[in-house]
Amino acid sequence: VRTVMSIIFLILLVPVVLHSDEDIVKWMPASVLTILSVLFISLPIIVISLLQTRYPERAIMWFTRKLSFTTQRNCFIWYNEFKNAVVVMGKHPKMVFRAFIESGVSLLFIYATVPAYFTGLNIDFDLQQVMGRMVLLNLILYFSPTPGGSGVAEAGFLVLFSNILPNGVEGIMAVLWRFTAEYLPFMLGAVVTIRAFGSDVLNMASLKSKTTEGKKNE
Incomplete structure (x- = not known):
């Protein structure tokens, strides 16, 4: 759960970074920068919405169809762990928000x-x-x-x-x-x-x- 929170926290900071660091995005048109910012902000919502469907499992099955059984099983185990983490987060919104802020602050102190x-x-x-x-x-x-x-x-x-x-x-x-x-x-x-x-x-x-x-x- 904490890993999911950390990833979401960093994703939400990406638009701020792109708009504040001119050296990284000086070659990037303003329209592309805007699209990327909207995409990164919308990404957590898109991921959570997809988890309510069977599309991720079908995608994993398709991408791993030529891999070994062990690798395919590990991919599904990782997906199920990720999905369960999101479900746990959805059941306790207040606690999750507090943990989300604490995880973000912890990351920033490490950086x-x-x-x-x-x-x-x-x-x-x-x-x-x-x-x-x-x-x-x-x-x-x-x-x-x-x-x-x-x-x-x-x-x-x-x-x-x-x-x-x-x-x-x-x-x-x-x-x-x-x-x-x-x-x-x-x-x-x-x-x-x-x-x-x-x-x-x-x-x-x-x-x-x-x-x-x-x-x-x-």
């Missing part, structure tokens, strides 16, 4: 590590521009085909911030950002998980998954 590093290195920058590009980059990472957006995140950071940062600093800043926003929380989460559930937690999760799958096959 704020980048301008914090800029400030520490005495680099002149526009805060709104930097945060806007972080919004675009992290929205792309949600749909990245690589685990955790590895490679895509670093390459995207270099593309978006190469004209802001001095030469030779882009790569260092990309590594610092990834370490602070991704790898450090991952390591802390691993420590907390092991301390809370024991060092055998991975084997327990694997055994539970195999048991559940065996019952489904039966």
Whole structure:
């Protein structure tokens, strides 16, 4: 549910970013910019409407018809999890709105590590521009085909911030950002998980998954 909220929050910010960052959209006609803004704002409504129909399942079946059974099943599992998340959100609108705001603020604080590093290195920058590009980059990472957006995140950071940062600093800043926003929380989460559930937690999760799958096959 929180992932869905984060994606929707970032999508709703895209029109603001496109209209405020002239360097990104200077080659884009005003009419195209307007269409994209309306599309991004309407996208959550379109997705929720489609979830009430059978069209997404038919589309998944068509796109995965030539793939392996395991891949096809995983695609349907992901879709059902996404659909269930939306259903849960629809049943508790007030709580969802509060969680939506909290998720958005949490994301912005995480992205704020980048301008914090800029400030520490005495680099002149526009805060709104930097945060806007972080919004675009992290929205792309949600749909990245690589685990955790590895490679895509670093390459995207270099593309978006190469004209802001001095030469030779882009790569260092990309590594610092990834370490602070991704790898450090991952390591802390691993420590907390092991301390809370024991060092055998991975084997327990694997055994539970195999048991559940065996019952489904039966």
